[in-house]
Amino acid sequence: MRDVADKQQAMSITEKIRQFAQDSGASVVGVADPQTWEEYAPTGHRPGDILPGARSVVVVGSRGPTAGAWRSPSHRLMEVNGYDFRNDAAIHRVADVIESQYGHQAIQAPGLPTEGHLPPMSMMLSAVLAGLGTRSLAANIILNPKYGLLYYSACITTLELEYDQMLKQDVCPHPMCVKTFRRFGKTPCMAACPAEEGGCLDGSIDASGRIEYSSFDRERCVTRSMNFGINSFQKALTEIVATEDEKEQENMIHSDFFSRSCSAITHYKESVAQCFECMRVCPIGRAERKLK
Ligand code: SF4
Ligand code: SF4
Known part of the structure; x- marks a missing residue:
């Protein structure tokens, strides 16, 4: 149990780190309690397995394509200019500042495989546990309520910070998608990549407007998007x-x-993904892309 002074100090440091991450290129920042992984991830894939004594996980989400790139008639430009790894750059700066200014250990959470094909830590789960988004019907992408598609990185640290709560409201499906599903039996993302026509997505929405079932053909998607x-x-x-x-x-x-x-x-400039079609039609985050 933290006393009031500890709690206030954790809040103040958390706010400083949050601001620092945003100044470093993060669009959103959340902090998760490493203990919550116990419920969702197997041994070997939890923050404490990567950094013994972990007390906080800072998660940042950054936008990929700019609003202009989403509008470009050349989808190829989305591939080449779509992603600049700024979430990785931001999280490295966060790790540096935690070590240099607060004297605590920090390490970037490994979101890519270090052996085999599975990463030691899921950035999707990290984003959800830090309250930054929820799973969607489109390829299980974690959608942020404000920005939609974001790219996530995380930093595990022994520094105690103030935790965020998981979102209480599902981001997907958008109310417009619920209506579309009721009328046509498909949401926009499912219609863009329908499983029964050689695509990757299928799913259904229950009477309360929540995801009832979803299916994503990852292998097929990889052959198209990567x-x-x-x-x-x-x-x-x-x-x-x-x-x-x-x-x-x-x-x-x-x-x-x-x-x-x-x-x-070589990251010379070819994005990690070459298909954005299910996200192109997704209404979440669209307001952020409406510029002059
Ligand atoms: S990224 Fe492309 S191939 Fe993959 S699910 Fe979305 S639309 Fe389908
Ligand atoms: S298009 Fe609708 S159903 Fe599909 S991911 Fe976006 S919000 Fe969810």
């Missing part, structure tokens, strides 16, 4: 080294496919 990345680089490289004809090999190396794969893995 054509260029580590997997495509490995695939192309395997084919290149197996090709005996030198001229053909050279052509493969200079091909658009291999160039984009190299670009993707």
Whole structure:
């Protein structure tokens, strides 16, 4: 149990860190209690498994594509300019300031696999537990009530901060999507990528307007939304080294496919996702993208 002075100090430090994260590129900032992972994540995937003695998890969410990029008739520009890893940059600055100014340990939570295919910590779960959003019908993307799609990073620290609560209200489905579902049997995201027509999304909404069932074909989505990345680089490289004809090999190396794969893995500029269609039609966060 914290006494009043401790609580006030934690609140004041939390506000300073929140502001610092926003100044560093975060659109939203939340703080979660590491103990809440006990209920939702298995051993090995909790903050305390990554940083012993963890007392807080700071989560930041940053916008990817700008409002102009969403409007561009060239969807290709969304891929190339869509994501700049500013959430990672912001969380690194947060970790630095916690260590340098407050004398506590801090580490970026590993949101990418360190072995195998699963990350040690889920950034989706982190965002939910820090009260920044809820799971949606569109590929399980965590939607923030104000911004919709955001990119999340987290920092685990031994510094005790003031925790945020999980959102009480589901962000998805939007009231307009409930109406659309009642009328046509589909929400806009489901209609953009319908499972029964070779797409990835299916679901239903119950009588109270909440998600009743949802299905997301992750493998199919990856073949569409992540054509260029580590997997495509490995695939192309395997084919290149197996090709005996030198001229053909050279052509493969200079091909658009291999160039984009190299670009993707070096973060030279190829986004981590190449499909935004379910998010393009999502009404959540649209107001934020309506600029002059
Ligand atoms: S990202 Fe593209 S392929 Fe994946 S679910 Fe959304 S619309 Fe479908
Ligand atoms: S369009 Fe957006 S708000 Fe509507 S159901 Fe799909 S993800 Fe949810």
